[in-house]
Amino acid sequence: xxALVHTGVTRDKARMLYESVYRLAIKYTIPPSFxxxxxxxxxxxxxxxxxxxxxxxxxxxxxxxILEGPKELGGRGFLSLQVVAxxxxxxxxxxxxxxxxxxxxxxxRFVMAWTQYQAGVLYPILQETEPNLPHIQxxxxxxxxxxxxxxxxxxxxxxxxxx
Numbered sequence: 001x002x003a004l005v006h007t008g009v010t011r012d013k014a015r016m017l018y019e020s021v022y023r024l025a026i027k028y029t030i031p032p033s034f035x036x037x038x039x040x041x042x043x044x045x046x047x048x049x050x051x052x053x054x055x056x057x058x059x060x061x062x063x064x065x066i067l068e069g070p071k072e073l074g075g076r077g078f079l080s081l082q083v084v085a086x087x088x089x090x091x092x093x094x095x096x097x098x099x100x101x102x103x104x105x106x107x108x109r110f111v112m113a114w115t116q117y118q119a120g121v122l123y124p125i126l127q128e129t130e131p132n133l134p135h136i137q138x139x140x141x142x143x144x145x146x147x148x149x150x151x152x153x154x155x156x157x158x159x160x161x162x163x
Contacts, residue, residue, distance in 0.1 A: 014056045022052070026079060030085045031089055034140050035085060035143070036143060082150070090144055093108065097112075112157070115141040119135075126144065126148060133145075
């Protein structure tokens, strides 16, 4: 991010760097981290994203909905870190869930079973994402669940408990 902000390029070139380098780096590094929403907002977005918008020629105070909106609807097409992270979380979860014979698939099933048990509820926690369950521990399943809640989504899995 520092290189993009401190480089002496024009707005067009800054946008090209954003699209070709920064955007790909974010898509690759953010999802496996399983950072929570507050961590993304406070540690990354508030400090860095307004500087990138400014370098690309936009006012730092422009509404996020406009800057992150799709170009087809008049937005500027910048990525929201929550969307990048959340879609990555769900993709990683589903990818590993669908490979139960692999080590990662076995581990995600154990983690899911433990988190379901730890939640202390009878309903599938990825299918019904309300109410909030702040007492569950871990990073992977709570992050997936939080993103599903944010987008009013759900995942129906073939097995909710392995015990």
